[in-house]
Amino acid sequence: MKPDQNPKRPLARRWRLTANLLAVVSLAACSGEPSSDASQRQAKQVGYIVANTTNVPLSVSLSGRTVAFETSEVRPQVSGVIRKRYFTEGSYVRAGQPLFQIDPSLYQAAVNQAAANLASAKASADAAIAKADRFKPLADMEAVAKQDYTDALSSARVAKASVAQNAAALDTARINLRFTNVPAPISGRIGRSLATVGALASASQTDPLALIQRTDPIYVDMQQSAADLVALRRKLAAGGVKPGSTQVHLQLDDGSQYGFTGTVEFSEVTVSEDTGTVTLRARFPNPDGLLLPGLFVTAVFDQASHPSAFLVPQNAIQHDFDGTAYVMVVGDDGKAARRKVVTDRTYETSSVVTSGLNKGDKIIVQGLNGLKQGAAIRPVAASSPQPVGPPEQGSAAGAGKDG
Template sequence: MKIYPPKALRWRHGRPLSVVLFAAAALSACSGESNKDAGQKPGAAVGYIVAGATSVPMAVTLSGRTVAFETSEVRPQVNGVIRKRFFTEGSLVKAGQPLFEVDPSLYRAAVNQAQANLASARASAEAAGVKAERYRPLAEMEAVAKQDYTDALSASRVAKAAIAQNAATLDTARINLRFTTVPAPISGRIGRSLVTVGALASASQTDPLAVIQRMDPIYVDMQQSAADLVALRRKLAEGGVQPGSTEVHLQLDGGTRYPQTGTVQFSEVTVDQTTGTVTLRARFPNPDGLLLPGMFVTAMFDQASDPNAILVPQNAVQRDFDGTAYVMLAGADNKAVRRKVIADRTYGENAVITSGLAKGDKVIVQGLNGLRQGAAIKAVASTAPQTVAPPKDGGAKGGAPGAPANKGG
């Protein structure tokens, strides 16, 4: 006699009970194998570099403006009408070269008058001197009053002083006559003429006749925050950083690099009250006249160097949502360690770590995708011979694509 199970047990959701039990057994076996594989799964392969301190320049980029090396305003020193102009606007002029001529008629007449006055004074002085010499023996013999001799001697001396006065007047007249030709005070490139022939020039006028600028060499005035400059000087005093190079590079509008390099000359001792900046001045050669006074430029130079900085590839530095930088380290127990760092600048293709890392730390630079704190890893030096191949399971398991794996491992 056969005993059949109840109908409710024979069918489960329209399937025979035996099928259900077989499926459950199969799932149990698979689950067991999966758990066993998970327990034996190796850590994700990652590549690391060993952190080491190195000297890294602290480059700064400052905005600046070009300034002529020398600037001179051509001004008249006498009054008169402009008769001639001797230069071509925009040309190069040399110091002492005549530029304008003021009507010299009145000044030539003044020279002639001064010469005549000087001749008269010399004649008077000669007569007074002869008279005093004649009175001297007579006064000794008391043939004339001694007072008469004293008066004659005094008149002779006054006449000699008149010679000196008239000679000085003649010199002044000659100087004024020379000033009627207006020369170039310095060598450089002269701009447009601000007066025309026939205009009245005055020694007290506010506007110059022309402006000359010397542009080779040329200055570049850069503006740096006073707070940054004070912080740098404090670090230099404490020994945290070392002095950098004074060599400066320029970038013009449009990204063009100026071919010549300059040198920092000095920094101002006062802070601009309106901008809170300090002016630094650099000197550049300008043989081709490419730089013109008043141009805006970007100056770049290594203001200092940090001897204790650590360089890591930029891809090794990651950011939190708040912008905080961190790196992943290979820990001693083959676990990934997350470490916050300060990386506020770059140097070439590397990020500069100024805080958070120590010499000897193993910074993971490969296999970072999906890597989290405490994850099991298999760390390999990034400089060791490696082969990079996709995982056998198509990337569903193991490390991130592109993670290094030991050759032959």
């Protein structure tokens, strides 16, 4: 029998063809499109939060300077030599408390003279009045000329006016004598004495004798840009924001917080031509005297509030090359989608988004590294204990096992 006529050769050839066909089918199956379960395993797992509106205060930090609540210059109202000083420099004085004594000798003499003139005027007035009273019945009986009675009555009236004039002069002399004791016009801390004992004080002098400042409570004058204030007023008029609280907190130069809260009193009605700023004044309690006039501080307060803003973690805010801000959200098709937003400030640890988001949007805050528009994702709540990270290693291992 010839070799090619062996009956077992066609059977072996058929087995080889069958094996090759199975290998091709298997290879096609391995190299074909992955199943939906495999695609789901290869999708990147991301964590999201649900966007929700909240009332976000618009806080501003303004540089300010402390100003005494009341300031009064101690000035003499009469002239003379200073004989005594009754206060201790830097101490607390009360309104009406004597501070200086000016030599009262001349003023005491003026009081004595005015008193003597008044007594003389009263005596003259008594005589003139008595004469007029005697002439009246005589003039009625025509025992004396009516003109004599008229003159006597006029003299009596002049004498009464002289009494009033001398009484006023006596009051003036007594007031001047009282002014020789220079009192404190207000209660507060008095500074150093600007005049010594033996110095000549004058009612017309330009320099005060001392300065008194009341520092409890105390004012803080803050400077805000007029442009920022105008922008805020426009937002308030448009209804985009609401007026905020008037409570103010202070930060001192050393970075510490002042222990008391103040209140905004008013805002100036004019803009400074030199700085282009508007002055706002706040009032603070200062029972311990910690704040001294002239101290530089930083005032922080909620000037307004945005009632429908979104608070988004700062790591979720990304920026394009042109500076436009955007966030990645879970799209309606379950894929990552880019959403442009408007954010111009931060609040605590979050960015404040005022436009671009809708209530209920799922903002991706975890797994953002390398995430692009339209990428397949597996979103889970950011608060979920499930790990959020790239699953490529796990998916590759699973695919190897499946293969």
